[in-house]
Amino acid sequence: MNNSPERIKRLVIVGVGLIGGSLASSLKKLHLVDEIIGVGRSEENLITAHKMGLLDLYLTDPNNIPSDADMVLISVPVAQTKLVFEAVARKVSKSAIITDVGSTKEDIISIAREALGDSFGRFVPAHPIAGGEKNGAIAASDDLFLDKNVVLTPVEGTSESAVNTVERMWQSVGANIVRLDASSHDVIFSAVSHLPHVVSFALVSMLAARSDSQQLFRFAASGFRDFSRIAGSSPEMWKDICQSNKDKVLSDISDFKNVLEKIEQMMRGGDFGSLLDMFQQASDARNKWAERK
Amino acid sequence: MNNSPERIKRLVIVGVGLIGGSLASSLKKLHLVDEIIGVGRSEENLITAHKMGLLDLYLTDPNNIPSDADMVLISVPVAQTKLVFEAVARKVSKSAIITDVGSTKEDIISIAREALGDSFGRFVPAHPIAGGEKNGAIAASDDLFLDKNVVLTPVEGTSESAVNTVERMWQSVGANIVRLDASSHDVIFSAVSHLPHVVSFALVSMLAARSDSQQLFRFAASGFRDFSRIAGSSPEMWKDICQSNKDKVLSDISDFKNVLEKIEQMMRGGDFGSLLDMFQQASDARNKWAERK
Numbered sequence: 394m395n396n397s398p399e400r401i402k403r404l405v406i407v408g409v410g411l412i413g414g415s416l417a418s419s420l421k422k423l424h425l426v427d428e429i430i431g432v433g434r435s436e437e438n439l440i441t442a443h444k445m446g447l448l449d450l451y452l453t454d455p456n457n458i459p460s461d462a463d464m465v466l467i468s469v470p471v472a473q474t475k476l477v478f479e480a481v482a483r484k485v486s487k488s489a490i491i492t493d494v495g496s497t498k499e500d501i502i503s504i505a506r507e508a509l510g511d512s513f514g515r516f517v518p519a520h521p522i523a524g525g526e527k528n529g530a531i532a533a534s535d536d537l538f539l540d541k542n543v544v545l546t547p548v549e550g551t552s553e554s555a556v557n558t559v560e561r562m563w564q565s566v567g568a569n570i571v572r573l574d575a576s577s578h579d580v581i582f583s584a585v586s587h588l589p590h591v592v593s594f595a596l597v598s599m600l601a602a603r604s605d606s607q608q609l610f611r612f613a614a615s616g617f618r619d620f621s622r623i624a625g626s627s628p629e630m631w632k633d634i635c636q637s638n639k640d641k642v643l644s645d646i647s648d649f650k651n652v653l654e655k656i657e658q659m660m661r662g663g664d665f666g667s668l669l670d671m672f673q674q675a676s677d678a679r680n681k682w683a684e685r686k
Numbered sequence: 687m688n689n690s691p692e693r694i695k696r697l698v699i700v701g702v703g704l705i706g707g708s709l710a711s712s713l714k715k716l717h718l719v720d721e722i723i724g725v726g727r728s729e730e731n732l733i734t735a736h737k738m739g740l741l742d743l744y745l746t747d748p749n750n751i752p753s754d755a756d757m758v759l760i761s762v763p764v765a766q767t768k769l770v771f772e773a774v775a776r777k778v779s780k781s782a783i784i785t786d787v788g789s790t791k792e793d794i795i796s797i798a799r800e801a802l803g804d805s806f807g808r809f810v811p812a813h814p815i816a817g818g819e820k821n822g823a824i825a826a827s828d829d830l831f832l833d834k835n836v837v838l839t840p841v842e843g844t845s846e847s848a849v850n851t852v853e854r855m856w857q858s859v860g861a862n863i864v865r866l867d868a869s870s871h872d873v874i875f876s877a878v879s880h881l882p883h884v885v886s887f888a889l890v891s892m893l894a895a896r897s898d899s900q901q902l903f904r905f906a907a908s909g910f911r912d913f914s915r916i917a918g919s920s921p922e923m924w925k926d927i928c929q930s931n932k933d934k935v936l937s938d939i940s941d942f943k944n945v946l947e948k949i950e951q952m953m954r955g956g957d958f959g960s961l962l963d964m965f966q967q968a969s970d971a972r973n974k975w976a977e978r979k
Contacts, residue, residue: 522907542905577901584893585906589913592885594968595945600877601971608870610975612835613878614815616919618976620882622912625972628965636958643953650946652888653939660936665929672921675887678894679918682903683911 398425398565399558405462405485407432407455407477409442412494412521413468414533417447419566422535432458442530455480462486464558467493471633474501478508485512490555492517496582496630497637498546498575517559518546518575520582521568528627539567546575583641588649590623590631591642597624691718691858692851694756698778700725700748700770701761702735705787705814707826709759710740712859715828725751735823748773755779757851760786764926767794771801778805783848785810789875789923790930791839791868810852811839811868813875814861821920832860839868876934881942883916883924884935890917 401420406413409431420426431448432455433439439451452458455477458465465481467474474495481491491512495501498518505516523541543563547556560570573581600609613621635642659668694713699706702724713719724741725748726732732744745751748770751758758774760767767788774784784805788794791811798809816834836856840849853863866874893902906914928935952961 581905585902585910594965597968597972598964599945601967609878612874616916617878619912619915621972623909624968628962628969631965632958632962639953652892653943660932665925669921669925671891672887672924674894675890675917676921679890679914
């Protein structure tokens with residue numbers, strides 16, 4: 394765990410957004426990488442990343458990835474993962490380590506297992522818990538991962554030396570490593586991340602669809618600002634996450650509707666003592682959490 | 687609207703929390719008040735407010751309010767409003783202006799109409815749109831109302847000169863005045879404030895009640911932090927608001943459950959294109975709103 398980071402000669406980053414760009418920026422700053430090659434759909438974004446000094450080279454077609462990369466980091470929306478994995482499997486040498494940064498893990502592991510074939514053992518499923526509403530390389534920063542958790546979810550068959558290399562890379566940019574099994578990961582993040590995003594998107598979309606929406610937004614204030622911040626996130630990314638972690642997110646939405654129904658029953662029945670108890674439980678839990686962080 | 691503020695000789699603030707305390711602090715700083723008398727349940731809080739220079743005098747029993755106050759500002763949880771109004775009606779002279787800062791208006795107006803009797807015409811229903819999760823006089827600041835909206839909801843029978851006096855007081859501490867009818871106010875704030883609070887409390891309470899809650903909170907990150915900030919608010923205040931604006935909040939919870947059901951249908955049916963459209967609508971609306979603010 395405390396080994397010094399290996400120097401990466403050739404790192405390919407497929408998807409140079411906030412996460413991929415920030416990793417590039419952090420590794421460059423620490424001189425832990427010789428060459429970073431960016432791959433992406435938007436040439437404009439790649440040009441920006443190149444100008445920012447995040448990339449040495451860039452290409453728009455994953456089929457042109459060089460075969461001698463030491464590591465390929467895949468940081469694209471889940472829906473594009475399969476095609477990217479297939480291109481990577483065709484191109485890179487048998488020594489290259491492949492890793493990702495996806496917000497869901499079971500689904501990505503199963504895509505990787507199928508698309509990577511023999512290379513699957515060198516795939517290290519990973520999820521850095523960092524982000525924000527800003528997207529694209531332009532939002533990259535060299536301290537995004539400082540003191541953040543990076544969850545690794547290796548499976549049976551994942552090369553331990555590949556896991557160690559990925560672990561050291563993330564540690565070198567300031568992250569704390571946590572290992573979880575993929576299913577636990579998806580359960581946890583459905584509850585603390587996917588559900589809150591769905592709920593925030595749902596509430597803002599409800600207000601936006603109302604005929605009095607202009608007046609509503611006029612009076613929305615700081616409480617709404619915080620609550621709705623995550624509804625400003627990338628719609629594509631979050632649609633993909635809902636698709637990728639569908640069963641667990643559906644189960645949490647269902648549980649959440651039950652809580653809302655309990656609240657309705659308390660309010661209709663005039664049982665505001667129980668409502669107070671529920672609010673108190675939430676407020677205590679939230680404030681305790683915030684103090685620890 | 688642009689008249690200079692009247693100097694207040696004797697202001698009584700019943701409930702010296704964040705709002706009452708910040709108004710005291712702002713008026714004191716601008717030398718727009720000769721004497722502020724604080725009234726509250728917690729002597730400890732009143733002592734703090736006195737030490738902070740927000741109050742000249744304080745008392746714990748609203749029945750001891752002096753009869754010669756120019757203005758009485760009522761800033762207590764809705765559930766206590768009736769008793770306070772009754773005490774005020776018994777004590778203060780027929781020239782005193784009475785106003786409040788409650789987050790709901792129809793219910794408070796109906797309580798005031800009953801409890802204030804002849805004095806109801808001098809009651810100006812008001813709602814400063816400012817706040818935070820921190821409570822008590824200790825959280826008071828002299829710039830809380832700068833550029834914030836204060837909604838006034840006078841009814842037929844409210845003295846126009848009383849409205850003007852309250853309006854000038856809030857303008858003098860930097861607020862913008864908006865007049866609305868009480869029902870529109872309650873509809874708007876149910877949607878943009880009460881519903882988001884209920885939803886945030888509900889989600890945090892759901893996670894806190896799970897057997898894996900410790901692990902969930904361990905991995906909760908910045909998205910959860912913003913979303914759940916309002917779940918750290920005063921449980922008592924928000925229970926009161928749900929009670930006071932019950933019908934409109936229930937209607938919004940029901941509409942919101944319908945949106946969640948739509949999302950469930952899209953996800954179960956694999957219609958992720960429609961889910962993307964909904965997320966896009968929310969994201970556009972949220973980002974447009976944030977840019978304007």
